[in-house]
Amino acid sequence: MTTPDISAALERTSVFPRLRYMGSKYKLVPHLAKVFTEIGGRTALDAFSGSGVVSYLLKSLGYRVSSNDFLNFPSVITRATVVNQTVLLTKDDIETVCGPAADDRDFIRRTFDGLYFTAEDREFLDTAWSNIAQLTDDKQAIAISALVLAAARKQPRGVFTITDLRYDDGRRDLRLPLSEHFRERAAEYNKVVFNSGVQNRAFRSDVSTLEPGGYDIVYLDPPYAPPRDDNDYIKRYHFLEGLSVYWKDQKIMENTKTKKLEKRFTPFAYKRTITEALRQTFKQFKDSTIVLSYSSNAVPDAGTIAGLLREFKGDVQVRPVDHKYSFGTHATAQRRDVSEYLFIGR
Known part of the structure; x- marks a missing residue:
C-alpha cells in the first residue's frame, strides 16, 4: 500500500453522515x-x-x-x-421509497402507536420499508442506512429511552417530516460512496x-463498562435496530413503555x-x-x-x-x- 494522503482521507471522512451514537469516535x-x-x-x-x-x-x-x-x-x-x-440511490429510487406503499404492512403504526413520531411519520416508515424491501444489495443497504439515520435525527437526543418531547429544543431536525429527512439522509450517504480499489x-x-x-x-x-449507570446499546437504540430489519426475528418486550428489544449480553458492558x-x-x-x-x-x-x-x-x-x-x-x-x-x- 502506498503512503496514504492523510489530508485527503480526513477531508473525505469529514462528510461521513453523523449518527448520534454513544461513544462515537468522530x-x-x-x-x-x-x-x-x-x-x-x-x-x-x-x-x-x-x-x-x-x-x-x-x-x-x-x-x-x-x-x-x-x-x-x-x-x-x-x-x-x-x-x-460504486452503487448510489438514484433520484427515482429515492422517490419510489417516498412514494405509494408497495404493500399493506402496518407493523410500525400498530406497534408504536403514540410513540416517538407523529402518525404521519410512522405511516411513512411502514410505507418506506414496503418499497425498500423491493431493493437489493447495496441499494437496499443505503436506503436502510438513510432510514435509520432519519429516525435517529428526528428523535430527541437520538435515543429511544424516552417517548415524550422533554428534550424538544425546537431545532429543525425535530420538525422535519421523516420523508424529507430520508431524502436528505439518502443524499448524504450517496455523497460518501467511493471506489477504494480494494x-x-x-x-x-x-x-x-x-x-x-x-x-x-x-x-x-x-x-464501555461505566462505574455507574449503564451502556446498554439495545436500550438506547432498540428502535433503530428493529427498523434496520423491520423487526424480523426480533422479540419486543411488550411490557415496556418504550417497546424495547430484549437485551443482548456482552461481557464488555459489566x-x-x-x-x-x-x-x-x-x-x-x-x-x-x-x-x-x-x-x-x-x-x-x-x-x-x-x-x-x-x-x-x-x-x-x-x-x-x-x-x-x-x-x-x-x-x-x-x-x-x-x-x-x-x-x-x-
Whole structure:
C-alpha cells in the first residue's frame, strides 16, 4: 500500500453522515488517522464499528477493511459505505421509497402507536420499508442506512429511552417530516460512496467469533463498562435496530413503555466481566497490531488495560487524547469531560 494522503482521507471522512451514537469516535478521527498511518500495513479490522466512521476512515486511508458489530444497523451502515464501492440511490429510487406503499404492512403504526413520531411519520416508515424491501444489495443497504439515520435525527437526543418531547429544543431536525429527512439522509450517504480499489467486508457478529488472523491492524472500541449507570446499546437504540430489519426475528418486550428489544449480553458492558473479555480479545488478535480507544471514565482503568496488553505485546504505548463526547447534552453530564486513551500494542 502506498503512503496514504492523510489530508485527503480526513477531508473525505469529514462528510461521513453523523449518527448520534454513544461513544462515537468522530472527534478522534484525526488522531486515529495519524496512528494508522504510522503503523502502516494493508489490512484492518474494525471490530466494534458502531457509527461506522472509523471503518470509513480506514477505507479512505486505503486499507482492505473488515468491519464488524454485534448489532445489525451498524453493519448495514458499513455495507452501504465501506463495502459498497460504486452503487448510489438514484433520484427515482429515492422517490419510489417516498412514494405509494408497495404493500399493506402496518407493523410500525400498530406497534408504536403514540410513540416517538407523529402518525404521519410512522405511516411513512411502514410505507418506506414496503418499497425498500423491493431493493437489493447495496441499494437496499443505503436506503436502510438513510432510514435509520432519519429516525435517529428526528428523535430527541437520538435515543429511544424516552417517548415524550422533554428534550424538544425546537431545532429543525425535530420538525422535519421523516420523508424529507430520508431524502436528505439518502443524499448524504450517496455523497460518501467511493471506489477504494480494494474489496472490503462487513459482519454482524460477536467479536469472539471472528477469525483471529489476517489483519495488520485491529482497532478495538468495545462498549464501555461505566462505574455507574449503564451502556446498554439495545436500550438506547432498540428502535433503530428493529427498523434496520423491520423487526424480523426480533422479540419486543411488550411490557415496556418504550417497546424495547430484549437485551443482548456482552461481557464488555459489566465491571465483573470486562477485564477478562479484554484479555481474551487481546489474546485473540495477538498476531496483529492492536489499537484500542478507551475512556478514563470507564472500567478498568488505563493501567489495567496497559497491563493486559503487555501480556501479549512487547511494545505498548498509551497516548492520552483530550476529548469530549458529543453524546449527551444535559448540564450535569460531567462524564463528558474525560480523557480518551489510545493504546497501541505491537
